[in-house]
Amino acid sequence: MLHFKKLENKTMKKRQNKQKTLKRLGNEGGFALIWTLLICLLLFGLMTGFYSVTINDSKLSAVDTANTQAFYLAESAIDQKLAELRLGNTDPLLETALGTMGTFEAVYDADNHTITASGTSGDATRTATVILETGALSTPPGAEAALTAKGRLSIQDSYMTVDGNDHDLNGDDTSGTEMPGVAYYYTSSTTIGGGTNVKIGGNNSVPIASPYNPVSIELLPNANDQISVNAILGLPEDSHALDIYQSTSPPGAPLNNEIYYYTPTATGSAASVVSTINLGTAANPGSGILIVSRSNSWVQFTGYFRGLIMAHNAVFAANTQIVGGVVLMNSTSTVYGPSSIAAADPEAAAPSETEPVIKYSSEALSMLPTITGGYNDPNYVKLKHWADTTNNAAPRV
Amino acid sequence: MVCMMKKNQAGLSLLEVLFSIAILAMMMAAIAGGFSQFNRVSVSQQYQTRAIQDAARMLEQVRKVANESGVTAATSATYWSTAGGTGWLETSAAQFNVLPEVERSITFPDGTAGNPLHVRATVTWQEQGNPKSYSMDMLVTERT
Secondary structure (H helix, E strand, O other), X not given: OHHHHHHHHHHHHHHHHHHHHHHHHHOOOOXXXXXXXXXXXXXXXXXXXXXXXXXXXXXXXXXHXXXXXXXXXXXXXXXXXXXHHHOOOOOOEEEEXXXXXEEEEEEEEOOOOEEEXXXXXOOEEEEEEXXXXXXXXXXXXXXXXXXXXXXXXXXXXXXXXXXXXXXXXXXXXXXXXXXXXEEEEOOOOXXXXXXXXXXXXXXXXXXXXXXXXXXXXXXXXXXXXXOOHHHXXXXXXXXXXXXXXXXXXXOOOOOEEEEEEEOOOOOOOOOOOOEEEXXXXXXXXXXXXXXXXXXXXXXXXXXXXXXXXXXXXXXXXXXXXXXXXXXXXXXXXXXXXXXXXXXXXXOOOEOOOOOXXXXXXXXXXXXXXXXXXXXXXXXXXEEEEEEEOOOOOOOOO | OHHHHHHHHHHHHHHHHHHHHHHHHXXXXXXXXXXXXXXXXXXXXXXXXXXXXXXXXXXXXXXXHHHHHOHHHHXXXXXXOOOOOOOOOOOOHHHOOOOOOOEEEEEOOOOOOOOOEEXXXXXXXXEOOEEEEEEEEEEEOOOO
């Protein structure tokens, strides 16, 4: 009996618990508010996330802006210091403001020929180091062979020898700076020599007729590099340093270690040149820098010369010898030698003719007259390449 | 008694639901406003980034011209812009990233005679009906 009662009590308790639970589950009071709170929390979390992303983006954007501005400030410092070096000022460039972007400064290291420049905009600072080519160069940067064409080149079938091996002032082969005989911008329409009378040598290869030794010929990478008179002589493109040498008349006498800048008033043709320039004699050759500049102009050169000749096209007469170099500046430059070479005539007591010869000579090119601001000016400066592009940019927080 | 309790519970639920709807509505309104603001800021940042890229490309073009043809050539007004719309700014620069109603200009705050030359690249555009602009300066000399 007692056992039965205990069992009944247990069952009752179980029933009561079950009813309590059912009652609790059935009471939905406050449930909507709880759901609302949960949704609000979720939405608040989302909002906070978006806010954080937006703030972060804003910071990144501000840092990127400051970094870019700092980079161009550092670039400005390099240019400012380059311009000052060309005027002989090697002092450090102190902190200087540029507009409202920020400030820049630069230091020139004369021992290592470097400029270390920095730009600061807001919290960002960027530093750049460049290596310079400074001081007088020994030869013009545009003379890259015995005969250099900055554009396409056409050497017509005629008698001519071009020798890029180094020569002394007398035109004798000497061991020195061996160069190619011909350097030009190659395109499929370019021809060098049309027959067996054009001989080209260089880089320790003796001049031979076509097919030429490949080491004697250099193909330039592009047509526009250093095609101007200024660029060939290492002057800034807009330099007027050579203006004082300009004349519309050809030189009346062979040059004597001087610069002559002839600007013909007519173009002419290979068969009808605008003028024939007497370069000098074997005993007393002319010397210096002879520039003939007019697009598609035609001039004939005759005689003996030591130095640099620059022209658009050229006709070389028999018995002509140029020791130094020739640079041609047309987009397509054409060169002619004589179509025939006369043999000696004992009856007329006339000696035989020789074909025109262009002989590269680093010695002759190193003795050219100084050009203010040009390659052989002690203040000559140009940017060679970047030494350090790590540019300590501000971290992107 | 049970009946009364049931009735009371139903009333509270209705009130709760109304409260909940009101709170949710306020929250949604705030979120909608927030989204709109975030979007506006994001678009503004995108435009600013494009404007900086535009200005940097313009300055690089100035440097290219200065190196190839000299600093004086870089000051040629007709190179940058012509009445016929054939200048560099109207042709090549027009292919850059698009900004709404974008206008670009190259100016020389210290005149055209300086070396190095002080160059300013300015980009202006419309952003939600308001004009915006970004300028970047650089000094340029012939480097090679």
